[in-house]
């Protein structure tokens with residue numbers, strides 16, 4: 001694609017990161033189902049391993065299909081570099097890996113995907129890392145939670161299970177003053193609704209499993225680096241700013257400039273942790289990203305209509321969609337997600353836990369699954385499933401109390417979606 005124009009989002013979603021294959025003109029990105037790549041000669045191989053020349057060595061590190069996806073998501077997020085990972089959870093570990101060491105901590109929002117709360121409150125302890133969970137609406141609490149060992153703040157743009165929008169600019173300002181990066185999980189907003197880097201985020205992580213692929217076929221993740229953080233401004237990030245023993249003493253920053261984080265993530269993170277995306281998965285996600293804008297428009301349109309309908313239903317006591325005027329977070333929509341508040345939200349049934357279970361068992365069009373961001377409308381009772389491992393207090397803090405049902409509104413005809421909810425609510 002040869003053009004000097006600054007291409008718009010919808011065009012980048014289709015073209016960024018991919019040109020016709022030079023060997024045969026293949027228009028779609030081929031699935032490069034190969035493990036290794038032939039070196040031109042011994043000198044070429046040596047230069048690749050020295051990071052003096054960029055190229056393909058082995059698919060645990062990089063692969064042309066996977067790179068096309070990384071570059072496309074990077075363009076959509078307005079980043080400097082990106083890597084793809086085997087899942088969203090892998091992307092989170094990969095984002096933290098270059099920043100952390102035993103004894104270091106992160107500040108994490110109390111409102112996160114249930115699996116992330118478990119990953120941060122339990123599993124990362126095995127690496128000697130810890131997370132301090134803080135209500136990000138309490139800016140003073142965020143500030144006072146940061147200590148000398150804090151290496152990042154982590155939040156979601158539109159927090160799962162829905163209805164909450166983070167004031168990214170306010171949190172980024174605090175991270176900035178503390179000299180640490182803000183990491184934003186942008187899974188539920190997608191870059192169509194919000195580009196966190198424009199709000200001060202250093203790193204953006206995605207579960208590509210959700211809206212980026214969009215049809216429930218792939219498990220994948222992406223980490224995008226803004227390229228804007230000065231890793232050498234303090235001694236907090238020695239893996240990036242000092243000789244890295246895991247890569248024959250290379251100083252990644254400032255040697256590799258705004259690609260320091262990305263190269264570190266490939267050369268050490270993917271090399272040694274091996275959380276690599278496979279080329280077939282990358283291909284499906286590339287197909288999905290092509291229609292991201294169209295799908296997100298319809299997701300938002302349908303979610304808004306369904307939320308408004310539910311809000312008036314006599315058996316429903318609350319709907320937590322930030323796109324509703326009644327939401328305490330409605331005022332953040334124009335600033336953070338100006339094209340809409342996403343399609344993931346929860347509602348509360350007056351009948352409590354039993355009513356939720358009855359509703360879920362009565363829905364016919366909705367699929368009862370532990371997933372979101374599919375073309376299909378999905379429903380789940382978080383308290384008995386995704387947030388089951390949390391204490392009742394954590395469940396309530398995360399917006400997943402026992403009387404709450406979470407929906408991910410699909411792109412079917414909205415009248416069919418509402419009719420399904422209507423018949424199921426009638427049985428409650």
Ligand SMILES: *Cc1c(COP(=O)(O)O)cnc(C)c1O
Nearest residue numbers: 087088089113160187207209220
């Ligand atoms: C699903 C999800 C994840 C985890 O992604 P996987 O691809 O399932 O590993 C992380 N964050 C959010 C917001 C999610 O919805």
